[in-house]
Amino acid sequence: xxxxxxxxxxxxxxxxxxxxxxxxxxxxxxxxxxxxxxxxxxxxxxxxxxxxxxxxxxxxxxxxxxxxxxxxxxxxxxxxxxxxxxxxxxxxxxxxxxxxxxxxxxxxxxxxxxxxxxxxxxxxxxxxxxxxxxxxxxxxxxxxxxxxxxxxxxxxxxxxxxxxxxxxxxxxxxxxxxxxxxxxxxxxxxxxxxxxxxxxxxxxxxxxxxxxxxxxxxxxxxxxxxxxxxxxxxxxxxxxxxxxxxxxxxxxxxxxxxxxxxxxxxxxxxxxxxxxxxxxxxxxxxxxxxxxxxxxxxxxx
Amino acid sequence: xxxxxxxxxxxxxxxxxxxxxxxxxxxxxxxxxxxxxxxxxxxxxxxxxxxxxxxxxxxxxxxxxxxxxxxxxxxxxxxxxxxxxxxxxxxxxxxxxxxxxxxxxxxxxxxxxxxxxxxxxxxxxxxxxxxxxxxxxxxxxxxxxxxxxxxxxxxxxxxxxxxxxxxxxxxxxxxxxxxxxxxxxxxxxxxxxxxxxxxxxxxxxxxxxxxxxxxxxxxxxxxxxxxxxxxxxxxxxxxxxxxxxxxxxxxxxxxxxxxxxxxxxxxxxxxxx
Numbered sequence: 001x002x003x004x005x006x007x008x009x010x011x012x013x014x015x016x017x018x019x020x021x022x023x024x025x026x027x028x029x030x031x032x033x034x035x036x037x038x039x040x041x042x043x044x045x046x047x048x049x050x051x052x053x054x055x056x057x058x059x060x061x062x063x064x065x066x067x068x069x070x071x072x073x074x075x076x077x078x079x080x081x082x083x084x085x086x087x088x089x090x091x092x093x094x095x096x097x098x099x100x101x102x103x104x105x106x107x108x109x110x111x112x113x114x115x116x117x118x119x120x121x122x123x124x125x126x127x128x129x130x131x132x133x134x135x136x137x138x139x140x141x142x143x144x145x146x147x148x149x150x151x152x153x154x155x156x157x158x159x160x161x162x163x164x165x166x167x168x169x170x171x172x173x174x175x176x177x178x179x180x181x182x183x184x185x186x187x188x189x190x191x192x193x194x195x196x197x198x199x200x201x202x203x204x205x206x207x208x209x210x211x212x213x214x215x216x217x218x219x220x221x222x223x224x225x226x227x228x229x230x231x232x233x234x235x236x237x238x239x240x241x242x243x244x245x246x247x248x249x250x251x252x253x254x255x256x257x258x259x260x261x262x263x264x265x266x267x268x269x270x271x272x273x274x275x276x277x278x279x280x281x282x283x284x285x286x287x288x289x290x291x292x293x294x295x296x297x298x299x300x301x
Numbered sequence: 302x303x304x305x306x307x308x309x310x311x312x313x314x315x316x317x318x319x320x321x322x323x324x325x326x327x328x329x330x331x332x333x334x335x336x337x338x339x340x341x342x343x344x345x346x347x348x349x350x351x352x353x354x355x356x357x358x359x360x361x362x363x364x365x366x367x368x369x370x371x372x373x374x375x376x377x378x379x380x381x382x383x384x385x386x387x388x389x390x391x392x393x394x395x396x397x398x399x400x401x402x403x404x405x406x407x408x409x410x411x412x413x414x415x416x417x418x419x420x421x422x423x424x425x426x427x428x429x430x431x432x433x434x435x436x437x438x439x440x441x442x443x444x445x446x447x448x449x450x451x452x453x454x455x456x457x458x459x460x461x462x463x464x465x466x467x468x469x470x471x472x473x474x475x476x477x478x479x480x481x482x483x484x485x486x487x488x489x490x491x492x493x494x495x496x497x498x499x500x501x502x503x504x505x506x507x508x509x510x511x512x513x514x515x516x517x518x519x520x521x522x523x524x525x526x527x528x529x530x531x532x533x534x535x536x537x538x539x540x541x542x543x544x545x546x547x548x549x550x551x552x553x554x555x556x557x558x559x560x561x562x563x564x565x566x567x568x569x570x571x572x573x574x
Contacts, residue, residue, distance in 0.1 A: 053574070098416060
């Protein structure tokens with residue numbers, strides 16, 4: 001069963017088309033990493049899923065039911081941009097208000113539980129306006145977790161979080177996923193997303209260009225041998241005689257050999273050609289590089 | 302994966318939703334300074350008017366000879382002959398409009414509506430809850446105005462003679478009108494929800510009853526104007542009877558239903574945030 005199913009979704013803001021026939025499938029229990037450039041349509045999609053804006057056309061289903069169904073909506077926890085809190089009220093009171101609004105029975109226990117989950121139990125008495133950006137993000141997560149939702153929609157939840165905050169967020173989301181909650185999370189911090197996501201969707205120009213599982217991404221990301229020598233340009237010329245795919249990494253200017261069978265094979269070949277290897281390691285391209293290559297239409301595989 | 306496979310949804314009933322929303326709105330009303338500031342404003346208005354114009358030897362002359370003139374006009378005069386006929390409890394509804402604008406504006410400024418409409422809340426619940434809470438707040442302002450009028454009248458020494466039955470009918474009529482006025486302001490603030498200052502200006506504009514006063518200038522003192530909010534507010538006067546109360550109640554409920562439907566329609570058809 002799919003928690004979110006979107007078919008041919010379009011959204012126009014005046015003459016500007018934000019979504020151009022988007023299709024999206026989020027399986028139950030997954031952590032779905034929703035990736036795209038700024039203005040690609042991520043937030044628009046999430047706002048439609050959350051019922052904040054209306055689609056121009058297309059179909060959106062949550063749990064096989066219409067996304068506007070109030071019963072279904074009660075099972076969706078949301079953090080879009082920033083949490084909707086009253087600045088002059090305390091963290092506790094803001095959460096209590098949301099719990100009241102959700103008609104949660106044991107409100108105090110529930111608020112205490114979500115505050116503990118986001119490690120904010122010591123800050124419950126702070127006024128919202130006095131909280132740091134990272135704390136506000138965690139409050140937003142806590143608010144989204146109220147009522148034990150079956151689907152969480154999180155827009156850039158790790159923005160503004162410190163290293164510890166990111167770790168806590170990882171633990172929360174993976175824990176929720178294990179207990180069966182489905183999480184749709186968008187983020188530009190792909191390194192973090194890669195650590196938790198089980199599925200990915202990459203959006204560009206209002207269209208989904210790739211949907212895949214973490215396993216499929218793993219297979220799509222080739223391994224390579226990275227080497228550093230005294231003269232990388234000369235080394236590249238030598239390696240290119242034997243290997244068809246030798247590239248120079250733009251960041252650290254190391255050489256990458258994609259079609260070597262083993263690292264030893266490369267070292268031996270260079271030794272035979274009187275080139276001494278200073279550094280050598282095997283590595284794999286990650287989500288970030290996969291995404292950058294995809295966006296710049298470079299060959300990935 | 303127990304929860305994932307157990308996809309049963311609790312029924313989200315209207316009573317459950319509205320109860321939650323009303324609780325939140327009343328909590329906000331009582332726990333933010335806004336409500337108390339406007340209660341104070343409602344109390345200051347008659348105190349200022351009676352205090353500055355009612356005293357013996359006042360340079361501006363006595364605006365009122367009887368304290369209850371500060372509550373309502375003696376006869377339903379839609380075309381005002383002097384400023385004294387305007388300076389009564391109807392002014393509460395003008396300031397009430399500003400209060401509603403700030404109350405609803407804060408929902409949007411804080412992003413609370415985003416939190417609200419992403420859950421089980423429906424647009425109609427929002428309109429109903431806001432209308433009821435704001436009507437309650439305006440009724441409280443009316444009572445504060447009444448209390449301050451009595452105290453100021455005692456202080457200045459104005460006459461308190463009145464037909465008690467008519468006074469009670471006038472007061473009930475104005476209290477009922479709080480609902481109609483609140484629904485108008487909620488509706489205006491739904492239209493201008495993303496433009497805070499325009500919503501305040503529109504509330505003030507409609508609250509002063511400028512349109513109906515303009516119509517009255519053409520139609521004269523016609524009872525047909527009672528079908529409008531301002532007309533009914535004027536109709537709740539010191540010569541009121543049971544029929545006046547009934548008219549105020551019916552008009553107020555009718556307009557709140559109309560504005561409620563229109564407001565819900567607009568919210569349903571437009572992007573919320």
